[in-house]
Amino acid sequence: MKTAAQTAFQNDASAGTPVKPAGPAAGPTAAQAKAVADQPDVGTYPFIDPQNGVIVEAAAAAAGAGPASDAAPAAGAGQLSRRSFIKAAAATVAATAAAASVLGLGASLSACASDTSTGSGSDTSTDSGTSASSDSGTSASASSGTTPTAAPTAETASNFNTVPNSITTVGDTYANLLSALEGETTANAKYAAFAQAASDAGFAQIARLFNCTAAAEQVHIDLEYNVAIGLDSSTQKPTAPSIQTYSTDVNLIIAANGEIYETSDMYTSFIATAIAEGNSDAELVFTRAKLAEAYHAERYLDAYNNIDAPDDDKFYLCPVCGYIHKGEDFTACPICKTIKSKFTAY
Numbered sequence: 001m002k003t004a005a006q007t008a009f010q011n012d013a014s015a016g017t018p019v020k021p022a023g024p025a026a027g028p029t030a031a032q033a034k035a036v037a038d039q040p041d042v043g044t045y046p047f048i049d050p051q052n053g054v055i056v057e058a059a060a061a062a063a064g065a066g067p068a069s070d071a072a073p074a075a076g077a078g079q080l081s082r083r084s085f086i087k088a089a090a091a092t093v094a095a096t097a098a099a100a101s102v103l104g105l106g107a108s109l110s111a112c113a114s115d116t117s118t119g120s121g122s123d124t125s126t127d128s129g130t131s132a133s134s135d136s137g138t139s140a141s142a143s144s145g146t147t148p149t150a151a152p153t154a155e156t157a158s159n160f161n162t163v164p165n166s167i168t169t170v171g172d173t174y175a176n177l178l179s180a181l182e183g184e185t186t187a188n189a190k191y192a193a194f195a196q197a198a199s200d201a202g203f204a205q206i207a208r209l210f211n212c213t214a215a216a217e218q219v220h221i222d223l224e225y226n227v228a229i230g231l232d233s234s235t236q237k238p239t240a241p242s243i244q245t246y247s248t249d250v251n252l253i254i255a256a257n258g259e260i261y262e263t264s265d266m267y268t269s270f271i272a273t274a275i276a277e278g279n280s281d282a283e284l285v286f287t288r289a290k291l292a293e294a295y296h297a298e299r300y301l302d303a304y305n306n307i308d309a310p311d312d313d314k315f316y317l318c319p320v321c322g323y324i325h326k327g328e329d330f331t332a333c334p335i336c337k338t339i340k341s342k343f344t345a346y
Helices: 030-036 082-103 106-116 173-200 204-231 248-277 280-305
Strands: 046-048 055-057 315-317 324-326
Touching (some): 173 280, 204 248
Antiparallel strands (some): 046 055
């Protein structure tokens, strides 16, 4: 996500060959299921028998464990989908938790089951955003800590340094606003195209993420345009370029790389200029966009790492700064403090 005047940001989408688990082990754990989540979709993996919690080889398990739709093909008894393994692991841990509750171990095992469960892989949610329906607005989330007490700034936060060998062309604040508008307009179009490609390929949750992030970039476009026309009322919004799409995993890496560039190079450079010029409006807009882009990169990398193990979580978009949260465990935006009930769900 850079302007045409900036050096092309190179992406290396090549992937190495992962190492598969090495045969039978004793006892199912959340860590074992999570480890499999980093492997290719099909392979020879240990399988957890949901009836007794014993890990057996995939070849043996394929004979009758799990639903017929999740079983390995008869012609390749040693082949088992990663998603099937994870589902079986989650079911086993949950069943073990229920049995162990009599011994007073239910709470800890339930937590383990929660960490392990990744859903069935089905996703029937629509791609369009809807308003969040509930919000306590008071209690902080224990896991995410997203009830902020103060918005981060270049003066108070430690992550506003620009990376070495910056590739950003920096001008005055008005020129930087035009560059940012061009980059965000390209990103908006890119993510909309990537969303359609993900949907066509059957990655419904990733399609929702791309649509959510496209809307976040539109928030940034509107913020930056409003500051730009305050400096020059003749400012025009740029036209989006045509977008080429690739496989969904490559699209996720391209998107993550672009977000990392913006949060660690482009916006940090623009913020420094706005501060030097005393333009507090531009500083605020650039700061909010910079912080949001870091979260976008995190969402993309999480989706990349779990591309074959989707869950049912929704994505929530802050309408003020473009922050995106995954899941329900938050009360307010960590960037601008907008409460959850104002967010849009995807």
